[in-house]
Amino acid sequence: MELLSEEPHQDVLFFSLLYSIATAMFGGAVARQLRKHELRMGVRSVFILALLLVGESICFVALPGYSGLSLFSVACLLSYCTLPGTEFLYVQEKAVLITGCDSGFGHALAKHLDQLGFTVFAGVLYLDGPGAEDLRISGSTRLKVLQLDVTSFEQIARTYAKLKAELSSTGLWGVVNNAGVLAFVADAELLPVNMYKRCMEVNFFGVVELTKMFLPLIRQAKGRLVNITSVSGSMPMPGFAAYGASKAALAMYSNILRQELAIWDVRVSTIQPGGFKTGIFGTREQWNNLHREVMQQLSPAVKTEYGENYISSFKEKYPKWQTNLKENLQPVLNDISKALLAKNPKPLYTPGTSIFSLPLFQHYLPSCLSDFLTFQLLKSAPEDVPEGVKET
Known part of the structure; x- marks a missing residue:
């Protein structure tokens, strides 16, 4: 029983x-x-x-x-x-301005949005460069290539005047602040101050200057502002002091704008991509030139403390950085498109494998554990320590 x-x-x-x-x-x-x-x-x-x-x-x-x-x-x-999914708006004749279209995300995005039917104003640093020429050849008549250095107030103002004249009846639907520079990857003490200034000038102040100029047109269209940030601006990553500080400033600026512009029906989204191959690391020759610039501005005392072998090791990390980057940019393009066209866009998009989980290390784990995990993720070799540390 x-x-x-x-x-x-x-x-x-x-x-x-x-x-x-x-x-x-x-x-x-x-x-x-x-x-x-x-x-x-x-x-x-x-x-x-x-x-x-x-x-x-x-x-x-x-x-x-x-x-x-x-x-x-x-x-x-x-x-x-x-179950009802996200509602998307029609492209119709919406116009978008993108900065940094010479290569990388900006270049690919200009082509992508052009194919979707947007009127695209693609800002490039080099109007006669290969990136600009490729956009002119491959794009439709809706894709217009413009000279736009985000650190030049004159070029920003000239671009604004042109777009205002063309879009006076509709306004500008979106601005994608994509232009950015990395400078060099090395310990914070090794980076010269001019590299910090360069990162802030392009990655933050350039965005602020351009955004302030174009907000009246965006507000007229009740449109979108999309800023490209970085995971290095959300969590401390050794070697990325200059770049990370500028992106952290941009992330905070974007979040404040999102709150302030909501009453105008203007939506603000940030895109925090993972490791994608965009050309931001430059060529091997450019990397070597930046290394020489670092070496020239170091004091003899700092050179002695760190040792030339340790300082030179950052130059040799270039192939490693390039190898670990993903070539398929489509996840980023898809998320930027959602930020521009979703009826209720997310405040933050994190395209890239597991990129969303990385800042959680910093926020929810004890600092000793999160620092250890970050170090293990970024280190190249166990012997990569300064001479002064070896001696103690």
């Missing part, structure tokens, strides 16, 4: 586990869509989820065994497919 009574009990536990697995898989898929802002939670969504919850109990009780489980699994699939 005891054996007969145990068997139904075991079946109940077994199918309870299967139902739990199915529910967890469905819940995980919904949570992922919510995090990506690709699911709209409204009355319809709540009704579908509540109906599914009731249906689980009915299937478990009224149709015991695999028949009920199969019916519940099909209901999960149908419910997931019928």
Whole structure:
């Protein structure tokens, strides 16, 4: 009698586990869509989820065994497919200004938005450069290449006057502040002050200057402002003091603008990409030139403390940085497109494998553990330590 009574009990536990697995898989898929802002939670969504919850109990009780489980699994699939997704706006004749289109994200984005039907104003640093020429050849008549150095007030003002004349009736739908420089990757003490200034000038002050100039046109269209930040601006990364500081300033500026411009129906999003191959590290020759500039401005005392072998090791890291970068830029282009066209865009997009989890190290782990993990992620070799440290 005891054996007969145990068997139904075991079946109940077994199918309870299967139902739990199915529910967890469905819940995980919904949570992922919510995090990506690709699911709209409204009355319809709540009704579908509540109906599914009731249906689980009915299937478990009224149709015991695999028949009920199969019916519940099909209901999960149908419910997931019928949940309302993100609403996107029509491109129509929307116009977007993009900075830094000579190469990288800006270059690829100009082509991508042109194909989507946007009127694209692609700002380049070198009007006669290969990047600008490629855009002129491959783009449609809607893609217009402009000389735009974000550190030049005169060029920003000239571009504004041109776009205001062309878009006086509609305004400017979007500005994508993409132009940026990395300078050199090395310990904060080794980087000359002019490299800090250069990063701030392009990555932050250039964005501020251009944004302030074009906000009246964006406000007229009730449009979008999209700023490209970096994970190095969200968490401390050894070697990226100049670049990370400028991107951290940009991230804070973007978040404040998002709050202030909401009353004007202007949406602000930041894009925080992972490691993609954009050309920001420059060529090997440019990297070597930056290394020489660092060496020339170091004091003899600092050179002695760090040692020339340690300082030169940063020059040799160029191939490693390039090897670890992803060539497919499409995830970034897709997220920028969502920021421009989603009816309710996310404040932050993080394209790139696992890039979203990296800042969590800094925020939720003890500093000793997060610092250790960051060091392990970025170090090149165990012997890469300054001479002064070896001697102690």
